[in-house]
Amino acid sequence: MKEDPGYYDYWPYENRPKIQWPNGAKVAFWVAPNIEFYELNPPDNPFRKPWPQPSPALPGYTCRDWGNRVGHVRQMELLEKYGIRGSISLSTALCDHHPEIIEMCKERNWEFFSHGIYNTRYTYGMTEAQEREMIKDSIETIYKHTNQKCAGYLAPALSHSENTLDLFAEVGTELFGDEAGIYSCDLFHDDQPTPIHLRSGKKFASIPYSLEMNDTIAYLVQKITPRRYGKELKDNFDRLYAEGAENGTIMCIPTHNYQVSNAHRIKAYEEALEYITGHSDVWVTTGKEIAQYFLDNYYDMAMVDIKSKNKKYGNA
Numbered sequence: 001m002k003e004d005p006g007y008y009d010y011w012p013y014e015n016r017p018k019i020q021w022p023n024g025a026k027v028a029f030w031v032a033p034n035i036e037f038y039e040l041n042p043p044d045n046p047f048r049k050p051w052p053q054p055s056p057a058l059p060g061y062t063c064r065d066w067g068n069r070v071g072h073v074r075q076m077e078l079l080e081k082y083g084i085r086g087s088i089s090l091s092t093a094l095c096d097h098h099p100e101i102i103e104m105c106k107e108r109n110w111e112f113f114s115h116g117i118y119n120t121r122y123t124y125g126m127t128e129a130q131e132r133e134m135i136k137d138s139i140e141t142i143y144k145h146t147n148q149k150c151a152g153y154l155a156p157a158l159s160h161s162e163n164t165l166d167l168f169a170e171v172g173t174e175l176f177g178d179e180a181g182i183y184s185c186d187l188f189h190d191d192q193p194t195p196i197h198l199r200s201g202k203k204f205a206s207i208p209y210s211l212e213m214n215d216t217i218a219y220l221v222q223k224i225t226p227r228r229y230g231k232e233l234k235d236n237f238d239r240l241y242a243e244g245a246e247n248g249t250i251m252c253i254p255t256h257n258y259q260v261s262n263a264h265r266i267k268a269y270e271e272a273l274e275y276i277t278g279h280s281d282v283w284v285t286t287g288k289e290i291a292q293y294f295l296d297n298y299y300d301m302a303m304v305d306i307k308s309k310n311k312k313y314g315n316a
Contacts, residue, residue, distance in 0.1 A: 007165060007187060007196050008206065011306045019192060019248035019298055025283035026244030027237070028290050029276055031084050032185065032209060032254045033075060034154075035101060036091040036119040038064045047124035048159070067258025068098055074261040076104060078270055082277045087287040089115040089154045089185070089254070092141040102145050111286040112146050113185075114138040114168070116156025123159040131161055136171045139180065149176040151288040154185040154209065169202050178202075183291035185209035191240060191249050193294040195302050203299055205291050208250040212236070215259040215269075230268030237276050250290060251276070 021028050040061045042050050051057030079086055088105060090112050095102055105112070116123075117138055123131055139150045153168040165184055172181015184196065187206040196204045211217050213236055218229045233253060240249040253272075255261075260269050277284055
């Protein structure tokens with residue numbers, strides 16, 4: 001039994017080498033809309049049921065359908081208003097079910113990264129070969145419909161195997177070289193990019209994607225009000241902005257069109273976006289741009305510092 005996942009080393013937050021974002025920005029800020037497709041009657045998975053209701057699970061299905069019909073346009077217009085290009089955590093089946101959404105995002109130069117094929121088909125129980133094929137299908141689909149070489153991955157419904165990160169990096173390299181398969185959003189252990197261990201030895205980073213700032217966690221798990229969620233977004237930014245003056249930090253807002261875009265929630269979200277983007281020393285960017293900047297400029301420095309600190313603390 002492993003004592004930890006083994007993907008990364010202990011690396012204390014204190015006294016790390018300084019990350020300097022472009023133009024002296026204190027915070028790299030990105031928004032990750034999860035644009036997903038949920039099947040009404042997906043194949044059974046013995047490890048997890050997709051719906052709490054018996055079939056047909058119309059309440060859950062139709063709410064998510066509303067997100068793709070109405071909520072997406074509402075959020076897209078809002079992000080465009082504040083100069084934010086979304087980094088889409090994409091259920092790639094959406095390319096066939098809702099190609100019009102893909103076109104709208106392409107017109108705005110949004111990033112597309114893989115969130116699996118359907119958000120109702122989980123990694124749990126897959127063989128390594130099956131998971132590899134699922135990842136390959138999703139990367140190829142993104143390229144076919146967007147001409148983008150998929151850089152990032154978030155496992156469908158946050159379902160993982162011990163091989164997920166290795167497979168994503170390997171398939172990305174096989175298909176498109178070092179431009180694809182370079183970062184993951186599936187680890188929630190830091191406020192800065194961190195190097196990840198892969199069996200291939202490829203340079204690969206974890207990019208902060210906060211579950212605490214995730215609208216689904218806020219509304220369905222924490223059960224907070226829209227006004228409270230908006231305040232949490234601002235408070236989170238304020239702290240990262242203050243610390244970013246010494247060493248660059250990252251803030252991500254993961255969203256779902258069927259959550260944050262509801263008419264009674266969108267105002268608090270907009271106020272937070274206006275507040276964050278109103279600061280001049282914020283890099284408003286995408287997940288891929290953050291990952292590539294870190295890999296190009298700070299990955300090697302981070303590895304040296306991690307090795308030194310672990311030797312110092314007897315963890316080497």
